[in-house]
Amino acid sequence: MQYQGSCQCGKVAYEVEGEINEAYSCNCSRCARLGSLLWFAPREKFNLLRGEADLTTYKFNKNVIEHRFCKHCGIQSFALGQDPRGNKMAAINIRCLEDFVVESVPVKQVNGKEF
Ligand SMILES: [Zn+2]
Numbered sequence: 001m002q003y004q005g006s007c008q009c010g011k012v013a014y015e016v017e018g019e020i021n022e023a024y025s026c027n028c029s030r031c032a033r034l035g036s037l038l039w040f041a042p043r044e045k046f047n048l049l050r051g052e053a054d055l056t057t058y059k060f061n062k063n064v065i066e067h068r069f070c071k072h073c074g075i076q077s078f079a080l081g082q083d084p085r086g087n088k089m090a091a092i093n094i095r096c097l098e099d100f101v102v103e104s105v106p107v108k109q110v111n112g113k114e115f
Contacts (some may be wrong), residue, residue: 004098007070007077012051014078016041016092023094023105028112030067030109031059034076037057037102046090065091 003020006013023037031038051070058067065081076098083089095100 003092005077005092005096006098007051007054007073007075007096009070009073009075011072012070012077013049013052013074014051015047015049016090017045020094020100020105024104024110025107026110026112033111034093035095036076037095037107038079038091039105040083040089040091040094041095043088043090045068046078046092 001017001019002067003016003018004013006018008053018039018041019037025037025040026032052069054072055068055082056071058069059065060067067079069076075096077093079091079093081089081091094100
């Protein structure tokens with residue numbers, strides 16, 4: 001399944017391939033404020049279509065996750081990082097996907113406070 005994602009103003013857009021069957025709600029100091037619902041895909045399944053120059057990167061704590069948001073509209077539609085085994089991953093904010101019903105997948109709580 002191919003999903004299309006974008007920021008609010010549309011300068012940033014991407015596509016990502018996979019099957020979204022669950023989402024994560026994280027309680028870290030950033031996700032808790034943003035209300036992001038995340039799903040993780042291997043980095044090679046993620047393709048930024050446009051907006052590289054429109055993205056700003058924010059890092060905090062251990063600086064392992066690149067929180068990338070549009071500098072025009074402020075929406076963080078994805079982030080880049082690694083899983084615990086060191087595989088490069090894309091964290092997709094499924095609220096930013098087109099034609100995806102967020103309520104169609106179960107949401108798991110993740111204790112990300114220490115990340
Ligand atoms: Zn934007």
